[in-house]
Amino acid sequence: MSISPWILPSCLLSSLVLSGLVLGAHALTPSHHLAASDVARLEAVLSQSFTDLQSAYYSIVGLNKLGVSVADTDEACRFLQSNVDPTSIASLFYAAEASQSLSGCEIPVSNETRDFLLAAVSEDSTISQIHNSVSTLSSLGLPLASQEVVSALTSRITKEDNVYAITLALQTAAHLSQQADLSGILEEIEDLAARLDDLGGVYLQFEEGLEATALFVTAAYALSDHVDMEPPLKEDQVIQLVNSIFSKKSWDSLSEAFSVACAAAALSNNRFHVPVIVSALGPATVSHRQPLLQLQVTNVLCDPLTSASVVVESASSVTTKSAILNQSPFSLRDGIFELNFMNSQPASGYYQFAVAVTGDSRLVANHIELKVKVSTEVVISNMDLSVVDKDQSIGTKTTRVDYPSKAKNSFVADSHQNFAMSFQLVDVNTGVELTPHQTFVRLHNQKTGQEVVFVAEPDSKNLYKFELDTAERKSEFDSISGTYALYLIVGDATLENPILWNVADVVLKFLDEEAPATVQTKTLYVPKPEIKHLFREPEKRPPTVVSNTFTALVLSPFLLLLILWIKLGANISNFSFSPSCILFHVGHAAMLGLMYVYWTHLNMFQTLKYLAILGSFTFLAGNRMLAQKAVKRYLRLSTCNKLTSKKGCNLPQGTG
């Protein structure tokens, strides 16, 4: 009762987790790997003649890792013996390691040298020195105290925390006895792996570069093999390391080439992870002439994995998604895995293959997706040409033309007729009708060089039809009548025989009056005519005479005003010359002058400023003046009222 509500969500959760796992199972495959030519180039770089002991070490040991021996082993051995310096640990290391790679080469070592090497194993030497001495002792078969080495390394690791040093520590530990406690050093692999930078999910490398990454891979697998414990690297990480190390196909220095060779050897021959490189030999295309799909299945050193079994888990068509193959094995022949795909009689097109490489539990990235193209040849059948009258009153006469011959007579079509063409495209081997991507009908006028291309489209029964309506299409032909050669173009990615077939000649007759006099070649890429900018036309002004006349006319009423005022007897004689009066008139005149200046020079703000000054001045003066006038008027009124009969009473008429 209480459990049931929880069952449903947990079921959903588990199904989600499961589906996530299934979806996540699509693993990474190497996008960068060494091809056979790259391996050859690597060998060539390592085969350069030695200049010093270090380069001799790189060359000899590097070539040994690639499974190739030096050109002249005796010469090399003599070089090592003569150049070794017993007072330098590095020199001893190079000589000892190199001599171990050469068969029958021995470096004589004195007791002092051995003591010197043993003394170098201490907490005071650098990891590099410890590594060199331990490797030398181990190569020369001399005994060493593993536990002391472990303690020295452990204390040095805390002081030297860089990638190169820890890699050397790992490499040193691979030489030690298995009874020693190497777990502390083993943990360093995981810590170092955590320092790798993931670039876009494709590459995994140290920021120190390719050499550091390659040396780390070598050391990690050497140590893991030595203690027989799987390194803590996930499969995707291994593939990303492969991408990083093998993305560079030409190397800057001998040491870089050496590190790549060591990494390649480590990845192709260790107990835990062997990345598989699967690539198609040539283009992944099959056809009736070449029915075999050939795959190269190799390790990172381009050695074929002859012991593996390669199987097509499923092959399905990209377009129809129908499965063609299921669990079909490849057969091995001369190091190449082959499958005869044409036996399954696939239709032409693209197929998605899921290939699995099995047989060894160490194989990494052994599930690959591959896109395979099946191509075929096409044949044109039932090519029928006819000229049909538009009103269909006259029966059509069809002419059958066989590829690759041309129709004997040319076809004539004028504006009342249509030219029609029908054909079928059939797969030569299976007889199935095809619909290629490109089916064009090209009409070429040999005299003028004109070319018009149309597309022929299939109907529901995959029968191709093309109809040329002469009247409708005259614009494409520029209404130029003449003989046009008719070509049929058929092409597709999956066709091995694209077709260009001159089927017939067609004489097209357009109405002559529509044809241009000369055929203009389409001038697409010549400079176009210049666009001249049209500035805004100024408004049309009346002639100056008219403007002047009307200006005079508009100003004329002022004269009339003056005349009227004089006639009416404007009282100028009463003008009092009191200061406020004069000031008022001056101020008022100044304000009118300011208006004019505003019109010609000033803006509103300046004008308001001046107006404020003048205005207040004029106002004060005017106020005074008008007050005086008012007093005068009042006095006159009261005097007149007192002396009604006095003659000097200048009362205006009609005042009460």
Add this chain to the structure above:
Amino acid sequence: MAASLFSVISRFLEEYTNTTPNKLKLVDAYLLYILLTGAFQFLYCLLVGTFPFNSFLSGFISCVGSFILAVCLRIQINPHNKGDFLTVSPERAFADFLFANTVLHLVVVNFIG
């Protein structure tokens, strides 16, 4: 009909000349001047065109505004209307007339372009 119209007009003119005070006749002359100026401007606009439109508008509005202000002045200084304008003396009316004209002409000059 024309005769009666003529007699009405002549009677009106006679009355006007006789009864109107001189002050008002001065203002009337000013009004006539403003009217004619405005009419001539409008005539130009009709005949020649409205370019530049802002100038025509400002000139015309100036005439119209001045006419209105002068009419106001005339009403206020008319002795007949003294009863309606007890607080406004003729001097005050004239000062108002001047101030309003200043503001009007400021705007007109701004718009004349």
